[in-house]
Amino acid sequence: ANRWSLSGMNALVTGGTRGIGHAVVEELAGLGAVVHTCSRTETELNKCLLEWEAKGLRVSGSVCDVSFRHQREKVIEVVSALFNGKINILVNNAGISFRKPTVEYTAEEFSTIMSTNFESAYHLSQLAHPLLKTSGAGSIVFISSVAGVVSLGTGSPYAASKAAINQITKNLACEWAKDNIRTNAVAPWYTRTTLVDHLLADKSFLDEIISRTPLRRPGEAEEVSSLVAFLCLPAASYITGQVICVDGGMSVNVLS
Numbered sequence: 001a002n003r004w005s006l007s008g009m010n011a012l013v014t015g016g017t018r019g020i021g022h023a024v025v026e027e028l029a030g031l032g033a034v035v036h037t038c039s040r041t042e043t044e045l046n047k048c049l050l051e052w053e054a055k056g057l058r059v060s061g062s063v064c065d066v067s068f069r070h071q072r073e074k075v076i077e078v079v080s081a082l083f084n085g086k087i088n089i090l091v092n093n094a095g096i097s098f099r100k101p102t103v104e105y106t107a108e109e110f111s112t113i114m115s116t117n118f119e120s121a122y123h124l125s126q127l128a129h130p131l132l133k134t135s136g137a138g139s140i141v142f143i144s145s146v147a148g149v150v151s152l153g154t155g156s157p158y159a160a161s162k163a164a165i166n167q168i169t170k171n172l173a174c175e176w177a178k179d180n181i182r183t184n185a186v187a188p189w190y191t192r193t194t195l196v197d198h199l200l201a202d203k204s205f206l207d208e209i210i211s212r213t214p215l216r217r218p219g220e221a222e223e224v225s226s227l228v229a230f231l232c233l234p235a236a237s238y239i240t241g242q243v244i245c246v247d248g249g250m251s252v253n254v255l256s
C-alpha cells in the first residue's frame with residue numbers, strides 16, 4: 001500500500017458536519033478513503049453530503065445522536081452493512097463543551113457531558129472492534145483536548161471526559177495491538193469552530209488565549225485534521241497509544 005494514501009480504506013467519523021469533524025471528513029476522503037459520518041441535524045447533514053458529492057468526495061451519512069446507546073448500535077449496523085463488515089478507521093470526534101465552576105454543574109449536565117464525550121467514544125470503539133479487526137489494519141483516533149492534559153481553570157467535567165479518553169487511548173493501544181488496531185488521541189487547544197467562535201469573538205478572551213500561546217493565535221480545524229489523517233496512514237504504522245497536542249505550544253508554555 002502507498003504509505004501516504006488512504007485509498008482502499010473506509011472510515012467512520014462522528015460529528016462531521018461542522019468544525020474539526022468536517023475537516024477530518026474532507027481530509028480522509030481527499031486522501032482516498034470512503035467515509036461515513038453522522039450528526040444530530042438532518043438538514044445540515046444533507047447539505048454537507050451534497051457539497052461533498054459536488055467536490056467528488058465519497059461520503060455518506062446518518063442522523064445519529066452518539067449520546068444514546070441504541071443510536072450508536074444503529075450507526076455501527078449501518079456502517080457494517082455499507083462496508084461489508086470491515087472498517088479501517090474510526091474517528092471519535094463528536095463532543096460538547098460548556099465551562100463553568102465545578103460547584104455549578106447539575107447532575108444532568110455532568111452526565112450529558114460524560115455520555116456525549118466519553119461514553120460514546122468508549123462504546124463506539126467497543127462496537128467497532130470486530131470491524132476494525134476484520135479489516136486487518138485498524139486505526140482509532142479520539143479527538144481529545146488539552147483540557148484533558150492541563151487545567152484550564154473551569155469546565156472540570158469536560159476535562160475529566162477528555163482525560164478519560166486519553167487513558168483509554170493507552171489501554172486500547174495495548175489491548176488491541178494484537179488485532180493490529182492502533183489507537184491515538186489528538187488534543188487540540190482553541191480551534192476556530194462553531195463550538196468556540198462565540199468565545200473567541202470576545203476580544204479580551206481572545207487576547208488571553210493569544211498571550212498563552214507561543215504561536216500567538218488559535219488553531220484552524222485543518223491544522224487538527226492533518227494530524228488525524230497522518231495517524232491513520234500506513235506511514236504512521238508504528239505509532240500507537242499516543243496523545244498528541246495540537247496547541248501552538250500552549251501546553252508546554254509557562255511564561256512567554
Ligand code: NDP
Binds near residue numbers: 015097
Ligand atoms: P462543533 O460544535 O463545531 O462541531 C461538532 C460536530 O459534532 C457537529 O457536526 C455536531 O453536529 C456534531 N455533534 C455534536 N454532538 C453530537 C452528538 N451528540 N451526536 C452526534 N453528533 C454530534 O465542535 P468542534 O469541531 O469544535 O469539536 C469537535 C471535537 O473537538 C469535540 O470533541 C471537542 O471537544 C474537541 N475540541 C474542540 C476544540 C475547539 O477549540 N474547537 C478544542 C479541543 C477539543 P450536530 O450538532 O448537528 O449534532
